[in-house]
Amino acid sequence: MNKAKIIKQNNKEIKLATGYVDAIISTLREPFLVLDKKLRIISSNRSFYVNFKVTQKETKNQTLSKLGNGQWNIPKLIHLLKDVLRKKTVVMNYEVEHSFERIGRRIMNLNARRLRIPKELAMAITGDKEEEEEELILLAIEDITERRRLEQRLAEAKAKDEAVLASIGDAVMACDKDGRVVLFNRVAETLTGFSVKEAIGKHYKHSIKFVREVDGKPSNDFIAESLKTGQKAYMVNHTFLIRKDGFKIPVADSAAPIRGIDGVLIGCVIVFRDVTHERDVDKAKTEFVSLTSHQLKTPLTAIKWITEMLLNNKKGKLTEEQKGYLDDIRSENEQMIKLINALLDVSRLGLGTFAITPTLVNVNLLLRGIINELKPQIIANKLRLREKYIRQKLETFTDANLLRIILQNLLTNAISYTPEGGRIDVEISSKHKGEIFGKRIVAENSVVFMIADTGCGIPKQQQSKIFTKLFRADNARKVNVHGTGLGLYIIKSIIDKLGGAIWFTSKENKGTTFYVVVPFLGNKAKTEGKQLTS
């Protein structure tokens, strides 16, 4: 092949090569420049024109520093191209910030490369026949202004959240689903004695040590429970936090799950606070109530016993009239004793200081026992009582005393408010979760009771108040003068604490039916506190 042909072939190849390169550069999404050694713009792309609001015409062959009326005369950029690139062939992630006339303040992230190329290619690219250049500068520009703005907003939001978190009066700790601490606020530092640095990244058991007051055993299970079940969990009453220095503080509160945007469990947030003061106040309240009721009961006991002695003719024979009045004293006195017992229970229910001791309870036996105790009254009032036990033996795991109080109360009410010749039906059975009882769906496996009477019923307008403190319906007052108005309030509070439910249907002068649901195994044992009396 002759020389001319070789040159022609080479030129063709060069043309193809440059065409290839041009295609690449023009397709790039980012602004791209090719400069010669004198920093003249040899090649640029559409992205550059659009982004920096310059025209192809004013760009081509223009010296960079003169581009756009000197807008591009950026010292830091020139420094990169002239000085930095002299020492290195490639420079990555070089940041330059500049206020452009046409587009305002911009932050740019640059990659620059110094490229040696054959003279012939240089000539072909620059179109300069006397091209001595054997070096080009490739400049890729990424406009990160917007990104920076978002990063800053994010940092500001984060700082704001942190400020809020720092201002929360309670200790806040958040962990991921493996239990590693990702957040530990200032109050948490103060309460635990561990610094943020010591806590973050490690499993929470290293910084948050909860123990049960009652036996000193570790009590972090509520956190594990929340992570496992994905539900809010509460600390056991009463829990202590063991500080870094070994000191113990009484604390209270909860663990709640943290869910990601798609609802997946990603961790848990624990909030707790020092309750020393609250406990002291509660203790004072409890002591006050106990003391007061004890003081009140002293004279009442004396009256009770003295009237008993007199009524037994132990101090001489009484006339019928005297006996009658003494009997009234006895009866009124009993009423006062009942009221004080009820008030004591109400206050304990309010303070949560009553004991729940779950044991295995034979429900049939319990109910039969109560009915036997009430038999004299049932017979005296000429009432018919029908018992229906669904199973031969029905057992549940609950507090026997509390269950007894509930049943006793409801049965006593049925007897008190049903006129002579009336009927009382009692039915007990068990229901599985989801089954229907009294037209409602049972939430958990439970023991259920139905106590129906043909008594005076509850007037419709007064039905909504039936479970409130000291409430007695008007017709009830007429039928039974003695009633504390606290019985139903107390049993509703008990049932709530046991995780059960109570409701009724009633029609005035026709009768009332009460429905009670007491869940199996639903009772958290509270080992301290006094037993309820009524």
Place this chain on the structure above:
Amino acid sequence: MTGKKQKTVLIVEDEPIHLRVLADTFTNEGFRVLSAKNGEEGLEFAFRERPDTILLDRVMPIMDGMTMMEKLRKEGHWGKNVPIILLTNVPIDEETKNTVTGDKLVDYMVKSDWALGDVVAKARKILS
């Protein structure tokens, strides 16, 4: 009353009117009655006289009922085996319940819940 010998009951009670009524009642029922107005006195009389049973109030000055019972139970064969009725208006708490359940010779009666006749009946039962 079971047995031919007259039974002795020690009543430890700081409230004068309760003491008077209880003493009166038990005397009428044929018991020999001793009385003390606080736990310290009660302890002294108990060891000296060795009553057949003790009615013990809880809330008393100088030494309360539970302390007296504790001290009583620590002292020799008699102290460990004398039947006691805790007769008080303080409702039973979990801790006391455990103590009472553990000790077969202790009963707990909340005064305002029981008639005098019931207290006597319980004393007789505990002595038989």
